[in-house]
Structures are given as C-alpha cells and as structure tokens.
Amino acid sequence: MKRRVWLWGAALATYAFLYLPLAVVVLFSFNDSELNASWVGYTTRWYRVLANDTDMLQAAANSLFIALAASTAATVLGTMAGIAMQRWRPPLLAFLVLTPVAMPEILLGVSLLLFFRQVLDLTLGLFSILAAHVTFSTGFVAIIVRARLAGMDDSLFEAARDLGATPWQSFVRITLPLILPGIIAGFLMSFTLSIDDFVITFFVAGVGVTTLPLQIYSMIKVAVTPEVNAVSTLLMALTLSLIVLAARFAPETLRARS
Amino acid sequence: MALLELRNITRRFGKLEAVSNVTLDIAAGEFFTLLGPSGCGKTTILRMIAGFDAPDAGSIALDGRPLAGIAPEKRPVHTVFQSYALFPHLTVAGNIAFPLEMAGRTRDEIRRRVGDTLALVHLEDKGDAYPHELSGGQKQRVALARGLVNRPRLLLLDEPLGALDAKLRERMQGELIALQREVGVTFVFVTHAQQEALALSHRIAVMNAGRIEQVDVPEVLYSAPRNRFVADFIGTINLVEVSVTATAPDRLELAAAGLGALTTAPVADAAPGTRGALALRPEHVRIGRAGAPATLKNRVEGTVAEYLFLGDVTVYKVRLADGSRFEALETNAGAGRAQFHAIGERVTLQWRHDAGVFLRD
Ligand SMILES: Nc1ncnc2c1ncn2[C@@H]1O[C@H](COP(=O)(O)OP(=O)(O)OP(=O)(O)O)[C@@H](O)[C@H]1O
Ligand SMILES: [Mg+2]
Numbered sequence: 001m002k003r004r005v006w007l008w009g010a011a012l013a014t015y016a017f018l019y020l021p022l023a024v025v026v027l028f029s030f031n032d033s034e035l036n037a038s039w040v041g042y043t044t045r046w047y048r049v050l051a052n053d054t055d056m057l058q059a060a061a062n063s064l065f066i067a068l069a070a071s072t073a074a075t076v077l078g079t080m081a082g083i084a085m086q087r088w089r090p091p092l093l094a095f096l097v098l099t100p101v102a103m104p105e106i107l108l109g110v111s112l113l114l115f116f117r118q119v120l121d122l123t124l125g126l127f128s129i130l131a132a133h134v135t136f137s138t139g140f141v142a143i144i145v146r147a148r149l150a151g152m153d154d155s156l157f158e159a160a161r162d163l164g165a166t167p168w169q170s171f172v173r174i175t176l177p178l179i180l181p182g183i184i185a186g187f188l189m190s191f192t193l194s195i196d197d198f199v200i201t202f203f204v205a206g207v208g209v210t211t212l213p214l215q216i217y218s219m220i221k222v223a224v225t226p227e228v229n230a231v232s233t234l235l236m237a238l239t240l241s242l243i244v245l246a247a248r249f250a251p252e253t254l255r256a257r258s
Numbered sequence: 259m260a261l262l263e264l265r266n267i268t269r270r271f272g273k274l275e276a277v278s279n280v281t282l283d284i285a286a287g288e289f290f291t292l293l294g295p296s297g298c299g300k301t302t303i304l305r306m307i308a309g310f311d312a313p314d315a316g317s318i319a320l321d322g323r324p325l326a327g328i329a330p331e332k333r334p335v336h337t338v339f340q341s342y343a344l345f346p347h348l349t350v351a352g353n354i355a356f357p358l359e360m361a362g363r364t365r366d367e368i369r370r371r372v373g374d375t376l377a378l379v380h381l382e383d384k385g386d387a388y389p390h391e392l393s394g395g396q397k398q399r400v401a402l403a404r405g406l407v408n409r410p411r412l413l414l415l416d417e418p419l420g421a422l423d424a425k426l427r428e429r430m431q432g433e434l435i436a437l438q439r440e441v442g443v444t445f446v447f448v449t450h451a452q453q454e455a456l457a458l459s460h461r462i463a464v465m466n467a468g469r470i471e472q473v474d475v476p477e478v479l480y481s482a483p484r485n486r487f488v489a490d491f492i493g494t495i496n497l498v499e500v501s502v503t504a505t506a507p508d509r510l511e512l513a514a515a516g517l518g519a520l521t522t523a524p525v526a527d528a529a530p531g532t533r534g535a536l537a538l539r540p541e542h543v544r545i546g547r548a549g550a551p552a553t554l555k556n557r558v559e560g561t562v563a564e565y566l567f568l569g570d571v572t573v574y575k576v577r578l579a580d581g582s583r584f585e586a587l588e589t590n591a592g593a594g595r596a597q598f599h600a601i602g603e604r605v606t607l608q609w610r611h612d613a614g615v616f617l618r619d
Contacts, residue, residue, distance in 0.1 A: 153343055158343070164408070177347045178345075
C-alpha cells in the first residue's frame with residue numbers, strides 16, 4: 001500500500017513537470033494583463049489581438065498550406081515506401097527512408113540548407129520548406145504503413161490475385177482498405193510534425209517566408225506577450241487533437257513516434 | 259487428355275532443388291493429392307500451378323494450353339490457402355462475391371451465386387458476418403466457397419485442414435469429399451498427413467525431397483508401395499532386410515539374416531541374389547503364444563516388448579531374435595476383453611505365404 005502511494009506520487013510529479021508549463025501557457029492566454037507575471041483577470045482579448053495580427057495570420061496560413069501539402073506528398077511517398085519495404089524488403093530502401101527519422105534535426109536542417117543552396121542553387125522559400133518537411137515526414141508514414149502491413153497475412157494479397165484481381169484491382173480493393181487506417185494516421189502524424197517544426201524550417205525558410213513556429217520565435221525575441229500564449233494554445237489544441245485522432249486510427253503510431 | 263499436365267518441372271532456390279523433374283497428369287474431376295513430408299516441395303508445386311512462381315525447367319499445361327507467362331489472375335485456377343486468407347474488411351458474402359466481381363459478373367448473378375454457394379457450404383445465415391466472427395471450421399468453409407464460387411477448372415488446396423483440431427478435421431474431410439463430388443471441380447490437395455490423403459483422394463502422388471516417388475490410387479499405394487520411402491511414409495510397416503533365394507510362380511523365397519527363410523508375393527524379374535526389404539503391414543501379422551500350432555507359411559519367434567491398447571485394436575511391438583522390432587496388430591473384435599499378451603511373453607508371429615511386398619534396393 002505504501003509502495004502504491006509512493007508510485008502514485010512519483011507519477012503525479014512527473015506529469016506535473018511535463019504538463020504544468022503547458023497549463024500555465026493556456027491559463028495566461030486568458031490573462032487580462034500585458035505582462036506574463038501574475039493573474040489579473042479573465043479575458044479573451046488576446047485572441048482578438050491575434051485575429052487582427054496580419055503577420056501572424058500570414059504565418060499561420062503558410063504553416064497550414066505547408067503542412068497540408070507536405071503531409072499529402074509524404075503520405076503518398078511514405079505509403080509506397082512502406083508497401084515496398086514490407087513486400088520486397090530491399091535492404092537499402094529501409095535505410096534511406098528511415099535515416100531522416102533518426103537523424104538529429106539540426107543536422108538535417110544544415111544539410112538540407114547546404115543542399116538547396118550549394119547544390120540546387122534554389123531560392124529559399126515556400127518550396128524549400130515544403131521539400132524539407134516531406135523529407136522528414138515520409139519516413140514516419142512509411143514506418144506506420146509498414147507496421148500495419150507487417151501485422152497482416154501475406155497470402156491475402158496473393159489470394160486477391162489468385163481470385164482474379166489484377167495488381168491494380170488488388171491494390172484498390174484489398175491493400176488500400178486494409179492499410180487505410182495506417183495511411184490516415186501517417187497523414188495526421190506528418191501534419192503535426194510539419195505544423196510545429198521549428199529547427200529544420202529555421203534553416204531552410206530563407207528571409208521572405210515565415211511559418212507559425214518561426215513567427216512565435218521572432219515575437220518572443222522581443223517579449224513574451226499573452227498573444228504568444230494565445231497562439232501557442234491554439235497550436236497545442238490543434239496538435240493534440242490530431243495526435244488523438246491518429247492514435248484512434250493506428251494505436252501503434254504513438255509508439256512509432258517516440 | 260489430362261486436364262493438368264506437369265512435364266519435367268524443376269524449381270531451384272539457390273543450390274536447393276525444391277522440385278526435381280516432376281511429371282504429373284491430373285484428370286478432370288479428380289481429387290488428386292500431393293503427399294509428402296514437410297519441405298518436400300508440395301507448396302512450391304501449387305504455387306507454380308497458380309502462377310505465383312515459375313519453373314526453372316519444364317512446362318505446365320491446363321486443358322492443353324501452356325500456362326507459362328500467364329498471370330495468376332488470368333488462370334482459371336483458384337487456391338484455398340492454409341491460413342484461409344479471408345479478406346478481413348469484407349463480409350462473408352463480400353469475400354465470396356470477390357472472384358465473381360473480378361470476373362465482371364452482373365449484380366443479379368453475383369447475388370444468386372453467392373446465395374447458392376453459401377447454401378452449398380451450410381452458411382446461409384452467415385453472409386453478413388465478418389471473418390473474425392467465425393469459427394475455424396466456418397472460416398474453412400468460406401475459403402472453400404470463395405474458391406469454388408466462380409467454378410475454376412482447378413481448385414488448389416494447401417493443407418486446408420491443417421489448422422483445425424482433430425474432431426473438426428474429420429468432419430471437414432467428409433464435407434470436402436461431398437463438396438467435390440457435388441461441384442465436380444478438380445481438386446489438387448496438399449497434405450503431409452497420410453491418413454487424410456488415403457481417406458480423401460482418388461489418386462495420390464507421394465513426394466520426397468522434390469521428387470515424386472509413386473503415383474497411385476490409395477489402395478495400391480497402401481498395399482503395393484514401390485519403395486522403402488513410400489512403404490514407410492504410408493501407414494506403419496515392418497521392414498525386414500532380405501535377399502532372394504528362389505522364385506516360384508506363386509511366391510518369392512527369401513532369406514532374412516537371423517530370421518531364416520520367408521516367402522512373399524512374387525514380383526517381376528527378381529533373380530536369386532537380389533537384395534531388398536520385405537515390407538509387411540502389421541495387420542497381416544498374426545500373433546500367438548510361442549509353440550502354438552503353425553497354420554501360416556511364415557513364422558518368426560519373439561518377445562513382446564510393449565503393447566498399445568487403442569480400443570478397436572491392440573498393437574504389439576515384438577523384439578525378434580535378430581534384435582529388430584516387429585509390429586503386429588490384433589483387432590479386439592472378440593466378446594469381452596481381448597486377450598493380451600503380456601510384456602516379456604514369448605510369442606510366435608505368422609503370416610501368409612503371399613503377404614508382404616518385396617522392395618528391391
Ligand atoms: N521462396 C523460396 N526461397 C528459398 N527457398 C524456398 C522458397 N520457397 C520454398 N523454399 C524451399 O523449398 C523447399 C520446399 O518448400 P515447400 O514450401 O514447397 O515445402 P512443402 O512441401 O510445402 O512443406 P510444408 O509441408 O512444410 O509446407 C523447402 O526446403 C523450402 O525451404
Ligand atoms: Mg507447404
């Protein structure tokens with residue numbers, strides 16, 4: 001019994017350590033004060049300020065567009081990679097797809113920057129951010145789709161062909177429906193990765209285009225206003241709901257991410 | 259003309275020759291079985307017939323048409339997989355409709371034929387169930403129904419009863435025979451269970467290490483195995499090392515080291531001096547107390563080493579003078595308890611002059 005109490009205490013302390021800062025951010029986004037110092041009173045005015053902040057809105061629009069486009073592309077590529085990895089097991093493919101997942105973000109950011117600038121001589125902007133996000137998201141989708149396929153009997157796909165389905169019919173009628181939860185989870189996962197990515201985006205964004213995390217960072221450099229709390233709260237709500245959704249579709253995804 | 263012809267099929271995986279020079283003719287309407295131990299190449303042959311694999315040498319023809327280069331979906335051949343491979347996201351009816359949809363049948367026809375086929379396998383009320391809601395035997399029936407619904411020329415069954423428990427397996431064997439008779443589709447059935455093969459098949463090909471050892475109807479395979487492997491693999495058999503001493507029109511005279519002179523049924527051109535084995539089924543051997551009057555031609559003495567009472571029969575394992583083991587089987591058909599011979603008891607084993615088969619080395 002004593003042991004149980006002790007364990008509960010440790011668990012609570014850990015959760016408090018993890019979530020208290022987030023709770024403070026949420027709380028202070030409703031604080032009726034210019035300063036993030038002490039609680040004054042309830043207000044939604046920071047959300048109104050946010051709604052009129054054109055820079056912030058532009059950054060949010062960029063982020064949404066990039067997240068949508070990058071996760072769509074990553075989902076298509078990652079699904080194909082995941083299927084190929086499970087079906088033919090090419091040794092190099094798994095390595096190539098999974099390396100960006102394991103690579104430290106800062107390394108990926110620097111190398112992508114060098115690649116875009118020195119090798120491709122690309123002007124940094126929306127496209128370079130998009131390409132970078134596709135790069136690190138594809139591996140996650142591939143892992144999820146592959147995990148889904150690994151739990152399935154290989155003879156299902158042979159059975160489809162055996163019963164008269166062409167390779168395409170077999171893909172559309174059997175493979176796709178069976179891995180759809182994995183694909184959706186992969187998409188949602190890519191979306192959350194993309195929308196809150198800071199490090200890699202920071203390197204490849206260039207000067208013209210900014211995303212939500214970059215915009216928040218540049219505001220903090222001046223001062224941590226409650227507006228930052230408000231936008232952080234919204235971002236947090238979006239990310240959390242996407243993760244919950246992803247976990248519903250493929251419970252194994254949460255493990256794949258860590 | 260045979261429905262399915264395999265001509266000198268060979269399939270190698272690296273150094274391993276999984277299938278070696280196999281030639282088979284399977285007739286329309288036949289229940290044909292490939293029987294052999296694990297790893298002898300049965301599945302590999304089925305996969306080549308279905309089109310998932312191709313032979314390195316040799317040819318396969320269906321209805322006289324070579325199958326080489328024809329994709330699996332274009333072959334009028336369906337497979338029942340050991341794992342059933344039912345599509346988990348489709349209902350039972352959806353699974354059974356799948357081959358019909360792929361073949362482009364009309365809606366009405368699909369509905370009618372799915373209904374008919376569900377009735378055929380006694381699953382009328384399970385059409386809307388999903389595979390995970392079914393028992394092992396029911397899944398088995400759905401897999402059969404799905405394989406048969408579009409009336410393939412050939413149905414391949416890869417150990418379809420392997421995952422079922424003994425009781426259910428026996429019942430499904432009965433259903434399988436009835437089903438095949440009813441629909442008239444040619445079955446190529448794979449198993450490593452010899453009893454199952456004997457019970458179900460019109461003809462059996464016994465395989466060993468990629469080769470076909472013998473193709474025959476079950477009775478012949480059982481009573482006249484062509485070599486030691488087949489003799490040993492099908493049922494239980496006593497093998498005695500012998501050499502031929504003389505030939506007669508009605509029997510073959512043999513000498514067995516340590517056991518004396520024996521006789522067996524004659525075989526073609528077995529000259530004196532030919533070495534081989536005498537293969538004798540336990541049910542041909544009569545067991546009695548030592549010294550009991552001899553009525554049959556062949557006789558050996560031994561000591562009971564152990565016996566297994568199996569209910570309908572009792573199997574005696576008898577140690578002979580030369581140290582080898584011999585099995586004799588006695589049916590327990592007498593009234594009351596069968597008379598057992600005790601362990602350690604001296605017994606005489608005897609059998610008819612023409613019982614047993616001489617297997618040349
Ligand atoms: N794709 C493959 N690559 C390499 N070796 C293979 C392959 N498929 C089969 N083999 C080998 O070929 C041999 C025959 O295999 P096969 O699956 O045909 O045996 P089987 O008779 O069906 O056995 P079981 O009763 O265990 O199913 C085995 O030694 C197997 O390891
Ligand atoms: Mg097999």
